[in-house]
Amino acid sequence: ELKVEQNPLFLSMQEGKNYTIYCNYSTTSDRLYWYRQDPGKSLESLFVLLSNGAVKQEGRLMASLDTKARLSTLHITAAVHDLSATYFCAVESGYALNFGKGTSLLVTP
Amino acid sequence: GAGVSQSPSNKVTEKGKDVELRCDPISGHTALYWYRQSLGQGLEFLIYFQGNSAPDKSGLPSDRFSAERTGGSVSTLTIQRTQQEDSAVYLCASREGLAGMDTQYFGPGTRLTVL
Numbered sequence: 366e367l368k369v370e371q372n373p374l375f376l377s378m379q380e381g382k383n384y385t386i387y388c389n390y391s392t393t394s395d396r397l398y399w400y401r402q403d404p405g406k407s408l409e410s411l412f413v414l415l416s417n418g419a420v421k422q423e424g425r426l427m428a429s430l431d432t433k434a435r436l437s438t439l440h441i442t443a444a445v446h447d448l449s450a451t452y453f454c455a456v457e458s459g460y461a462l463n464f465g466k467g468t469s470l471l472v473t474p
Numbered sequence: 475g476a477g478v479s480q481s482p483s484n485k486v487t488e489k490g491k492d493v494e495l496r497c498d499p500i501s502g503h504t505a506l507y508w509y510r511q512s513l514g515q516g517l518e519f520l521i522y523f524q525g526n527s528a529p530d531k532s533g534l535p536s537d538r539f540s541a542e543r544t545g546g547s548v549s550t551l552t553i554q555r556t557q558q559e560d561s562a563v564y565l566c567a568s569r570e571g572l573a574g575m576d577t578q579y580f581g582p583g584t585r586l587t588v589l
Contacts, residue, residue: 398577407565408580453517460524461507461533462578464517 367392367458371465378472381443386468388437388454396457397437399428401450402467408453412439444472476500478581480566486587487556495551495584499568506549507569507578508541512562520564523549556588 368391378384388397396415400408412421414430414437421428425448427440437454451469455462479498487493499506508520519533523543534540538556543549553560563585567578 400580407582408567410577410579413577455517459530459532460505461519461522461530462509462517463519466516 367394367456367463369454369456369463369465371452371454371468374466374468376468376470378441378444378470380445380472380474383443384441386439386441386452386454386470388439388465390435390437390456390463392458393432393435394456394458395432397430398455398457398462399437399439400453400455402453403450411452441470444470446472446474448472478566478568478579480564480581480584482584483582484585484587486589488589489558490555492552492554493556493586495553495564495586497549497551497566497568497581499547499549499566500570500579503568503570503579504546505569505571505578506543507567508549508551509565509567510562511565511583515562517565520551553586556586558588561586561588 370389372387398413399411401411402408412428417432419430425442430437449472451467453464453467455464481496504525506523509517511517521541522530538554541551563583565583566581569578570576
């Protein structure tokens with residue numbers, strides 16, 4: 366059974382600071398996704414990572430994938446309040462997504 | 475263009491009743507998925523449709539759950555004899571194809587409350 370673990374599960378950070386969210390998974394997969402969810406809303410796709418060493422950046426967020434280590438990271442640079450949300454990583458297995466438990470991020474002034 | 479739509483947005487039902495949840499995928503997307511999200515279990519895969527192939531039902535939690543997809547487009551998830559543990563947000567997602575850079579696009583969800 367594929368297991369996906371995210372840490373931390375809760376993160377409170379000040380505006381302007383940097384931080385990294387980690388996503389570990391238990392079996393081989395070359396497709397990893399990051400989603401954002403705002404309270405009461407659905408999932409918004411952020412990044413699709415398809416190969417070892419893949420790196421994607423959008424604004425203050427950068428995601429990377431190391432398939433050999435079975436690890437993806439989501440790095441936040443100079444956080445702003447608008448980034449407050451829950452972030453999920455998901456690993457594809459047989460076309461379905463297996464999600465981590467999510468990281469609830471709160472960015473404070 | 476239009477995204478994935480789901481109806482109803484909220485559904486409150488009594489234990490033991492049947493419910494139907496509807497999903498309209500993005501036009502042209504061949505793959506359709508159902509997931510549910512609950513506080514205790516997080517996000518769980520339920521069922522997957524791809525074109526005219528037999529669906530992958532491996533995530534359905536019990537035989538009270540079933541789903542169909544008519545004409546390769548609209549899908550209905552049916553829960554029979556609802557139980558309180560079925561309370562969750564049911565999310566539908568669609569995807570254009572099986573390879574490449576495409577991702578799963580999620581609908582707004584149906585919040586199901588079983589009293």
